[in-house]
Amino acid sequence: MKKRIRAAIFLITILILILVFLFPLYLVLKISLSKPQDIFVEKPTYLIKNFTFEHFKSVLLSGETFLNPLKKSLLTGILASILGLLVSIPAAYSISKFNYKLKYALILVIFMTRMIPEISIALPITISFIKIGLFDNILGLTLAHLIRILPVSCFILVGVFSGFPDELERQARIDGASASKAFIKVVLPLSLGGITVAGIFSFLLSWDEFIYASYLTLARPTMPIKMYYYISRGDIFSSATYAVIITIPVLILTFALQKYIKPDFLSGAIKG
Amino acid sequence: MADLRLVNINKNFDKVQALSGVNLTIKQGSFCVILGPSGCGKSTLLNLIAGLEEASQGKVYLGEKEITGLPPHKRNMAMVFQNYALYPHLSVFENIAFGLRIKKEKEKQIKEKIEQVSKALNLEDKLGRLPRELSGGEKQRVATGRAIVRDPELFLFDEPLSNLDARLRVELRSQFIKLHQRIKKTIIYVTHDQLEAMALGEIIVVIKNGRIQQISPAQELYAVPQNLFVASFIGSPPMNIIKFTLKKKDTKIQLIKENLVIELTNDVTQKILSYLGQDIYLGFRPSAVRFGPAGQIKGKVIFIENIGEDSYAHIEIIEGTEIIAKVNDKDARVGKNSVNFNIDNQAMHFFDLQEKRI
Ligand SMILES: Nc1ncnc2c1ncn2[C@@H]1O[C@H](COP(=O)(O)OP(=O)(O)O)[C@@H](O)[C@H]1O
Ligand SMILES: [Mg+2]
Numbered sequence: 001m002k003k004r005i006r007a008a009i010f011l012i013t014i015l016i017l018i019l020v021f022l023f024p025l026y027l028v029l030k031i032s033l034s035k036p037q038d039i040f041v042e043k044p045t046y047l048i049k050n051f052t053f054e055h056f057k058s059v060l061l062s063g064e065t066f067l068n069p070l071k072k073s074l075l076t077g078i079l080a081s082i083l084g085l086l087v088s089i090p091a092a093y094s095i096s097k098f099n100y101k102l103k104y105a106l107i108l109v110i111f112m113t114r115m116i117p118e119i120s121i122a123l124p125i126t127i128s129f130i131k132i133g134l135f136d137n138i139l140g141l142t143l144a145h146l147i148r149i150l151p152v153s154c155f156i157l158v159g160v161f162s163g164f165p166d167e168l169e170r171q172a173r174i175d176g177a178s179a180s181k182a183f184i185k186v187v188l189p190l191s192l193g194g195i196t197v198a199g200i201f202s203f204l205l206s207w208d209e210f211i212y213a214s215y216l217t218l219a220r221p222t223m224p225i226k227m228y229y230y231i232s233r234g235d236i237f238s239s240a241t242y243a244v245i246i247t248i249p250v251l252i253l254t255f256a257l258q259k260y261i262k263p264d265f266l267s268g269a270i271k272g
Numbered sequence: 273m274a275d276l277r278l279v280n281i282n283k284n285f286d287k288v289q290a291l292s293g294v295n296l297t298i299k300q301g302s303f304c305v306i307l308g309p310s311g312c313g314k315s316t317l318l319n320l321i322a323g324l325e326e327a328s329q330g331k332v333y334l335g336e337k338e339i340t341g342l343p344p345h346k347r348n349m350a351m352v353f354q355n356y357a358l359y360p361h362l363s364v365f366e367n368i369a370f371g372l373r374i375k376k377e378k379e380k381q382i383k384e385k386i387e388q389v390s391k392a393l394n395l396e397d398k399l400g401r402l403p404r405e406l407s408g409g410e411k412q413r414v415a416t417g418r419a420i421v422r423d424p425e426l427f428l429f430d431e432p433l434s435n436l437d438a439r440l441r442v443e444l445r446s447q448f449i450k451l452h453q454r455i456k457k458t459i460i461y462v463t464h465d466q467l468e469a470m471a472l473g474e475i476i477v478v479i480k481n482g483r484i485q486q487i488s489p490a491q492e493l494y495a496v497p498q499n500l501f502v503a504s505f506i507g508s509p510p511m512n513i514i515k516f517t518l519k520k521k522d523t524k525i526q527l528i529k530e531n532l533v534i535e536l537t538n539d540v541t542q543k544i545l546s547y548l549g550q551d552i553y554l555g556f557r558p559s560a561v562r563f564g565p566a567g568q569i570k571g572k573v574i575f576i577e578n579i580g581e582d583s584y585a586h587i588e589i590i591e592g593t594e595i596i597a598k599v600n601d602k603d604a605r606v607g608k609n610s611v612n613f614n615i616d617n618q619a620m621h622f623f624d625l626q627e628k629r630i
Contacts, residue, residue: 165357167353167355167357168357168359168360170319170324170344170351170353170357171351171353171357171359172359172370173323173324173343173344173345174322174324174344174345174349174350174351175345175350175370175371175374175418175422176345176348176371176374176375176422177345177374178343178345179343181345181374185370185374186359189361190359190360190361
């Protein structure tokens with residue numbers, strides 16, 4: 001009986017928390033699906049009164065105004081996650097071979113790069129990027145995004161590789177594989193789960209990034225910048241619609257990944 | 273093919289000294305068993321031979337060639353790990369083929385070799401399976417197959433049977449002997465199980481705390497243990513070991529502990545004469561006990577243990593000192609209460625306080 005009460009309290013707490021977290025999201029969704037006359041009133045209702053796809057239609061059918069930012073955000077995200085993996089896989093693999101103390105010291109150092117506020121390094125970065133022709137293009141923004149991505153994906157991958165059974169790698173070496181071949185033929189295919197997680201996290205970190213993008217874009221905005229453009233013009237319907245469109249892939253990917261986002265994941269309990 | 277030689281090997285992990293002063297020559301084509309309790313450095317020794325670990329000091333030779341720093345893929349040795357280490361993403365076929373593919377052998381050749389090996393190990397109908405679909409014994413055979421198919425110079429087995437149940441262990445034991453008879457290659461086999469070691473090894477290397485204790489054929493290890501550790505580690509039930517003071521009374525040499533006195537016959541006393549007045553260890557196996565009414569040792573039977581054909585009596589000879597004695601059929605009258613017995617003087621082992629054989 002006691003157990004049940006405790007379970008019930010737990011459940012109710014969780015539900016309340018979920019509601020608190022989801023409420024702003026709901027408001028955005030509501031605005032994007034409501035007619036203006038239901039929003040610009042003194043006492044807006046919580047429920048949608050007059051349902052409409054008008055805003056979505058106008059955003060989705062606005063041609064290049066919508067498609068170009070979408071393309072830029074997607075391409076930057078994909079490029080950033082691929083480049084990020086190419087750099088962080090070997091880095092994390094090497095780090096994972098150190099002993100426990102050194103390993104965590106190194107991870108800490110990597111994360112220190114994130115202690116510098118983005119807003120303060122974005123300016124010098126922009127200045128040097130303008131000089132070398134990386135301003136307002138995908139490659140430049142990708143490189144800037146790697147500043148946020150690399151520590152996180154390294155951290156995830158160090159966990160993945162540290163949890164990899166040493167014996168399998170040793171076996172491959174015994175079977176005649178050089179260290180690099182053992183990595184490619186055994187470690188890599190068996191770590192694909194963890195690598196995918198790191199890649200998708202990287203994508204998400206780039207997808208909704210705002211500060212670097214606001215410095216480094218001029219004529220070719222990303223999705224968050226485009227959304228900000230509507231906010232600054234006071235078009236709350238378009239910005240709410242953009243917000244929903246930006247959020248949907250985040251929700252889907254996070255949901256798909258949830259089985260990997262567990263406390264024991266980083267301690268290496270992942271099984272290929 | 274050549275002899276494997278380890279010269280003055282030391283291996284440290286941070287503060288732990290896993291191996292100290294290891295000198296070992298393993299003859300080409302021999303079946304060598306490395307035996308010792310868990311944590312004594314057996315796996316470290318194998319890893320060193322395979323090239324997976326590097327010695328802190330010392331050298332490894334294969335024949336005349338020094339291979340100390342050679343990486344494992346240049347050594348042409350096969351190793352089977354305790355947990356088999358099958359590649360979970362590959363089928364049995366691909367697991368066995370792994371080494372051949374690395375060597376870039378022809379597809380046709382690979383097929384032929386695997387067919388041959390899987391037939392020998394009775395794995396033909398398992399080739400398409402994934403490792404997680406196999407039983408423990410099958411996994412073990414796949415791991416062995418993966419080692420055999422590469423036709424290496426040297427086989428290293430790290431407790432390959434320790435994860436299996438007792439019956440299977442005995443069953444698969446003979447497989448290794450047959451394998452050795454067939455391929456005639458050097459096999460180095462690690463185990464912590466002294467019965468397994470005795471059953472398999474032509475030559476047994478006993479290790480304790482990273483130091484080699486004795487290198488002998490199985491029979492010699494049992495009959496002439498070089499120190500107290502080997503004496504107590506080999507044999508089941510273990511050897512009885514009791515500390516005595518050596519004294520001389522008239523012309524007789526006596527072992528004395530509290531009120532227990534054992535008089536020795538003259539033929540055994542020569543080698544221990546120099547220890548007169550000092551403490552020494554007496555060791556004797558349960559089978560060295562001879563019951564009889566005239567026996568000079570008196571004891572109280574605590575209980576009798578029946579293990580299959582044999583029975584062993586646990587006997588208290590002085591307060592707090594128990595020995596184990598084998599009971600023969602004709603000793604069936606060894607019942608409860610008190611018994612008298614002698615220890616076969618020829619079967620006595622003596623060790624000094626440094627635990628070395630006298
Ligand atoms: N990679 C390692 N790092 C630190 N200590 C180790 C390592 N490998 C083995 N050891 C230590 O070395 C000793 C011998 O280990 P091992 O060779 O695995 O023993 P065995 O195989 O006989 O059980 C143990 O004390 C073990 O803790
Ligand atoms: Mg071991």
